[in-house]
Amino acid sequence: MTFTTDCAFLENELLDVVRLFKRRPEILTHSFRFEEGVFFNTFSVDGNEYSFQDKGQVCDELQFKRLERRFAKLRLYEILSNLYGEKMPWGALTGIRPTKLAYMELEQGKPFEELFRRMQVREDNIRLVEEILCAQEGIYEKKDGNTDLFVSIPFCPTKCAYCSFITAPIDKTKHFLPAYLDALEKELASVSDSVGNLRSVYIGGGTPFALETEELARVLKAIDPLYRAYSPAREYTVEAGRPDVFTEDKLALLKDYGVTRICINPQSFSDDTLQKIGRKHTSADVYRAFEMSAKYGFDVNVDLIAGLADETPAVFEESVHKAVETGADNITVHCLSLKSGAKLKEETDYLENDFISTMVASSREILPKNEYVPYYMYRQKYQVGNNENVGWTKPNKACVYNVDIMEETADNLAVGANAVSKRVFTEKGLITRFASQKDLKTYIENVDSIIEKRREFFK
Numbered sequence: 001m002t003f004t005t006d007c008a009f010l011e012n013e014l015l016d017v018v019r020l021f022k023r024r025p026e027i028l029t030h031s032f033r034f035e036e037g038v039f040f041n042t043f044s045v046d047g048n049e050y051s052f053q054d055k056g057q058v059c060d061e062l063q064f065k066r067l068e069r070r071f072a073k074l075r076l077y078e079i080l081s082n083l084y085g086e087k088m089p090w091g092a093l094t095g096i097r098p099t100k101l102a103y104m105e106l107e108q109g110k111p112f113e114e115l116f117r118r119m120q121v122r123e124d125n126i127r128l129v130e131e132i133l134c135a136q137e138g139i140y141e142k143k144d145g146n147t148d149l150f151v152s153i154p155f156c157p158t159k160c161a162y163c164s165f166i167t168a169p170i171d172k173t174k175h176f177l178p179a180y181l182d183a184l185e186k187e188l189a190s191v192s193d194s195v196g197n198l199r200s201v202y203i204g205g206g207t208p209f210a211l212e213t214e215e216l217a218r219v220l221k222a223i224d225p226l227y228r229a230y231s232p233a234r235e236y237t238v239e240a241g242r243p244d245v246f247t248e249d250k251l252a253l254l255k256d257y258g259v260t261r262i263c264i265n266p267q268s269f270s271d272d273t274l275q276k277i278g279r280k281h282t283s284a285d286v287y288r289a290f291e292m293s294a295k296y297g298f299d300v301n302v303d304l305i306a307g308l309a310d311e312t313p314a315v316f317e318e319s320v321h322k323a324v325e326t327g328a329d330n331i332t333v334h335c336l337s338l339k340s341g342a343k344l345k346e347e348t349d350y351l352e353n354d355f356i357s358t359m360v361a362s363s364r365e366i367l368p369k370n371e372y373v374p375y376y377m378y379r380q381k382y383q384v385g386n387n388e389n390v391g392w393t394k395p396n397k398a399c400v401y402n403v404d405i406m407e408e409t410a411d412n413l414a415v416g417a418n419a420v421s422k423r424v425f426t427e428k429g430l431i432t433r434f435a436s437q438k439d440l441k442t443y444i445e446n447v448d449s450i451i452e453k454r455r456e457f458f459k
């Protein structure tokens with residue numbers, strides 16, 4: 001496809017709309033102008049011209065940009081949707097945080113449903129957003145100084161076929177571990193000045209349980225003074241990860257350090273799928289991990305992925321039922337999202353897979369019948385079937401960290417390789433980011449300068 005626009009600001013936004021559709025125009029051109037409160041968008045799609053005029057009240061630059069983007073995307077969506085006879089579940093919305101947009105509308109005193117209908121979002125998705133906002137009541141808090149602490153453990157037992165994360169199999173990277181833990185300890189000892197109102201701590205991966213007990217103990221010990229001194233919310237999560245690395249010792253260690261929540265991530269309960277995605281465990285290991293954890297009383301989060309390997313909707317539904325039977329407090333249903341690093345992308349054309357929408361629809365039927373409500377959601381680029389990832393929770397078991405991250409309402413103080421710290425200036429509606437190096441060796445070598453730069457960043 002050849003695409004040109006005279007408005008550089010809109011280039012990527014409009015390409016995102018084009019990418020929603022399976023069919024694409026061969027030649028697309030766009031021009032934009034604004035005169036006396038009217039937004040003029042003209043498109044030429046394979047030689048046919050379409051012109052639109054939309055009125056919008058503009059009070060500042062930010063509002064102008066928002067409307068400029070909104071009208072251009074909506075009009076292009078309408079053209080392509082009519083031409084190709086396809087409607088998208090989220091209409092012309094291409095952003096990854098629909099709930100954040102809903103909150104923004106509400107803050108301006110407007111019902112978000114009006115905007116979502118205008119952008120042609122499907123009614124069941126509007127209801128989904130309503131339910132999520134309702135589930136977040138009492139957790140959602142937009143206040144400068146709220147902070148979550150994230151500790152990155154980018155090590156895994158093996159690399160899953162669909163994974164585009166920087167993690168590498170631990171047998172290839174374990175020689176970095178001692179120095180990596182030294183660097184983490186240094187970082188954690190340096191951040192007390194930057195912690196505001198600490199709402200949660202999250203040790204994520206990778207697979208934190210890929211570490212040996214003594215290695216994990218070093219991480220927990222380094223976090224401990226921060227957690228005890230600053231955390232009124234007392235939510236402390238360890239994304240333990242794959243069930244094949246669960247041991248009694250590691251679970252007891254978490255309990256000793258006051259961890260309140262763990263993640264057991266099977267992704268599927270089908271042994272055939274687990275083998276195809278490169279996992280070295282079976283569903284029996286998942287049940288064993290649950291049994292082992294039961295006596296510690298952690299809240300448990302479980303992850304499932306719709307669209308793995310050649311799963312049919314029936315196989316996926318079975319996994320949803322099995323996840324429910326485990327009694328997990330949270331079940332997050334992800335849709336396969338393929339990035340360039342993922343091996344499966346080279347092997348299959350999953351973007352065409354319509355099964356995913358059926359799978360998502362079945363999870364949205366099964367989970368509410370079993371007392372789960374949706375409480376956070378996000379979308380990704382290259383998301384198969386244009387669906388969304390939804391976290392479901394049993395009553396009063398929502399994970400604060402997940403809500404803060406998805407709604408971007410709190411600072412994120414992130415340590416470790418590939419960790420991205422965020423500062424959220426709620427009044428100004430501004431978010432700034434500071435990323436540490438992805439590569440383990442470079443991260444370890446640069447830890448002192450990372451500490452200095454982050455201190456500046458949080459000043």
Ligand code: SF4
Pocket residue numbers: 155156157158159160162163164165167205206207241242
């Ligand atoms: S366990 Fe998670 S982070 Fe590790 S390789 Fe698999 S998908 Fe990637």
